[in-house]
Amino acid sequence: MGKTLTILAHGDADGVCSAALVKAAFAEEYEEVRIYFTHPVDLVKDFREAAAGDVYIVDVAIDEKFLDEAREAFSAHRGRVVYVDHHPLSADLPGVEVVHEEGAAASELVYRRLAGKLPRLYSRVALYGAISDYMDHTDWVRQALEMWDRRIVYYEAGVLMQGLERARKDHEFKREVVGHLSRNGAPSALPKLLRLAEEQARVNEALVGWVERNAVVEGRVAYVVNPPGPLGLAATLARGLKESPVGIAAEERGDVYVMSLRSAPPVDLNAFLRDFARRRGVSGGGHRNAAGARVPKDMFRTLVEELNGFISRL
Template sequence: MLTKIIDQANIDLFSEWLKETEKVVIVTHVSPDGDAMGSSLGLYHFLISQKKVVNIIVPNAFPDFLKWMPGAKETTLYDQNKELADKLISGADMICCLDFNALKRIDEMGEAVKSSNARKVMVDHHPFPDDICSIVISHPEISSTSELVFRLICRLGCFDEMTKEGAECIYTGMMTDTGSFTYNSNSQEIYYIISQLISKGIDKDDINRNVYNTYSESRLRLMGYVLHTKMKVYPEHHAAMINLTQDELIEFNYVKGDTEGFVNIPLSIKEVKFSVFFREDTDMIKVSLRSVGDFPCNQFASEFFSGGGHLNASGGEFYGTMQQAIEIFEKGLDKYKPLLTAK
């Protein structure tokens, strides 16, 4: 049995709203990752089983290694189909906001979601949710939004209606947000949920291969280049940094998703507790931060790179040159040295 972590009042209200709902729009954060897509598609399959008209709208493209997910092809990309997306958002009875806690995380789509008269529900695991939804199912102690979607479906009394396709999507999100169950994954109930998902017929080994072993040759070449030339270790700070400019990305035929997971690699060095990856985009530098133990990379992200996220996995943005970003990072390292080197 699972602990009832979602408030009964939220379950009751969601259940009541669902009865009065015909059209649902599911939205998730910019540059959707495995959990964003997994939770959205997990909920999508469930709502389809409840005979709802469901559309998932994402701000921009998701990586190729998630395209195999059942239902992924039905997703609408806001940046490529704004007119249709705006119509769906304004015509929805209910909007479910998954895996994000503030409208700025869905970029331009935020305005459309904000002005829609639809009833709004948030299901998320990032701390400090903004007041944008009437039902807020926010649990930072849970390692993935996909797990929360599983819990929500069960609490609605609908586990039996969960399909194999839905279970595959939920498993994908749980797996990717825990680095294949290597961090934020000590809760016993995670493994109970996995056993329940397996009972739906999912092949978890196959899902792992689909997500992690379908990369291009150029990604591996880029990884080799990064490890050889572009990874800087700061032994005195127990930290490491990787940076890639647009020119370098172009040279290695970069496609979206190719640098996924790079930020984690330096954490495999014994002494490294904190890793940062700067990737130059067309208009800004995307910052990814990861830590092990109790170093708060979300605090570092918000202090220096207008970002946030989780204690051990966060992100942000920087408007300026790569050199400036690195300088700020190194100043930050000095400031946080006591915490980074604390035993």
């Protein structure tokens, strides 16, 4: 059997760009490169089901609820395991090669680690991921942009971000995008991606008015439920349009709310959600000002109340 590399990545632009950079760097060293998309709640399950040969995990936070299981699964794997991420990491991972830095995109971290294996022109792939994840303020990004026309790079990042958002769980198409980027192709050169980006732009424009009409404000928190568009954008719009420190967008999935939260400094959403998740036995966490959670619907009011209390103590 040939040498295999498994890449487990988040399905957003930063994760897709990270996966593309890993694939490009190791294309000649492995006979087979497998791409799978996952998220914090399912990371351990997907690792156990999909991991073969050497494994790169990129841009996927480890949910504290499953931390012990993750450490056990990673350490038991017979191949090499490399974990590259920029979300807060609360514990060590024995036997795993960890590349971790908050404040920089995962795609930037991958590029910096593998730069010796990649032509310099691949810096634009890392830039697409960094821009899409609001991580375009680092020293590396500023320096890397110097060799490009930043207007073109930002345009391509927008096409990629919007198109992938519209593709949602079409993992086969996302694998196609990874392959295209691994050959350093421009996102706008993929007709389907360009079409999806245009569709998503129209959805986003309609979402602005919907959030303005439907957002509810409770204390210092503005929220919407079941928005007709991306949860992250809806949370950002709720926060901004209602001039609240925190915006939440929740989507019903059975008896659970899947949520995106956005905040303005100094509200640390990751600190709040990780504490809330530990105490309530749910899943939650992310970055300081952009995070996610999954809670039973009947716990939503409690979350909003406790979040207001958290904000009032700052």
